[in-house]
Amino acid sequence: MLESAFPRRQGGADQLLGMVPYLLGYHPTEALVAIIKRPDRPLPRVVSLPLSEPSTVLLNHLMLQIPEKASGIVLIGYGPAAHRAKIAAVSEVLQLLAPVVGRFLYTDGILTCLTPECTCSAAGGVAVDPRSTRLAAELAMTGRVALPSRQDVHTLVAADPTAQAATEAALDSLDTAVASGPADLASLMVPAPAGDRLTDEQVARLCLALHDQDNLVTAWHRTRGRRRHLELWLDVTRRAPEQHAGAPAALVVWSAWCRGQEALAEAALDRARAVAPDHGFTRIVGYLVDAHLPAHRLRWPLTPRLDAPSSGNHS
Structure with missing residues (x-):
């Protein structure tokens, strides 16, 4: 689902991950990030939650964040593979509120698509460096800041x-x-x-x-x-x-x-x-x-x- 989650004209996996830190203000770790897209806004809303939280807590928070006009949601888990099932479970419930157009896990520099039977370029895992992307550079030029961690904010x-x-x-x-x-x-x-x-x-x-x-x-x-x-x-x-x-x-x-x-x-x-x-x-x-x-x-x-x-x- 990589291509539907992020249109080709804007970039690929590296551009998706490069955008997240500049919208959050820091580089996430051990987090579940939701990218919520709206047709009336040029940039999506990005929400980050501790990936260690139970699925019910994550869902209660995320359901508040989704506006009525949300056109799509992308979920990215930053952390170990042990959280794959949690990311999948959260995405299935959110699908009832808005289309979940992508679900991914980013671990040790590898982005993996978690959508069942997906054949996108990230289905088998693809190496990505979010700090060295065109979109990250463009957002930095607009005054956006991406600090090393949430604590640095x-x-x-x-x-x-x-x-x-x-x-x-x-x-x-x-x-x-x-x-x-x-x-x-x-x-x-x-x-x-x-x-x-x-x-x-x-x-x-x-x-x-x-x-x-x-x-x-x-x-x-x-x-x-x-x-x-x-x-x-x-x-x-x-x-x-x-x-x-x-x-x-x-x-x-x-x-x-x-x-x-x-x-x-x-x-x-x-x-x-x-x-x-x-x-x-x-x-x-x-x-x-x-x-x-x-x-x-x-x-x-x-x-x-x-x-x-x-x-x-x-x-």
Whole structure:
């Protein structure tokens, strides 16, 4: 089923595997990856789950991820051959929701098609190096990142002590008596579309502005799944002093979640909870990420209060 899972005009097995890490943000290991294709989107949604989880857990998660307009699903297991039966069982149930156009196992550099009686080029196993593919290079050129592992995603939201010190110095020189309103906050978000990096003073002003709930709601409503917004809040999260990092980290969670980048959303959520565990917006985005709820399952617009009481300890 290799050819139907990935059209010839786009490439073969190497292109399929080369695409996955750049859509996830890291190179998966010991994982079950679902590539969910939609006719109205240029790139598929990619979901990664621990391959060691029971089949029922994998299915409960994956069934939430499949939109009504899904045109096909490709499953790839990254791990030992002992998981072949699990991949097959999961694919049989998912077939009831959307066409499963490919099921594969990638072990020790060999991609094997698991579709019974299939005669595609991967039926007997084919050697693939996903790191050296044309499609991987093209995705990298668009700004996509493929880190060595899921754990390495945390480096994207880690604090930069040197940048934090520069922001702290800028904060000391600001006139805190002049409050920033939603209009000022919106103007600070303008440089992002052009790819410009905020100055230390602008980051400092954002840090102060986001402590105000009205400003945070404005930033939230203006932030969706656009890459430029994700890059903006990642930059601010790394440069914000710890006492100011909670709100921008939570905005990274929201932006990554909207884009379907679950690993990055989880890493940013860890940072947000570490610096501001009781923050209302952190609790809201934490519910979404912890439930593995995809963005297409929610109705828009979202208008919950950010100061809603917590129903549990997420620190």
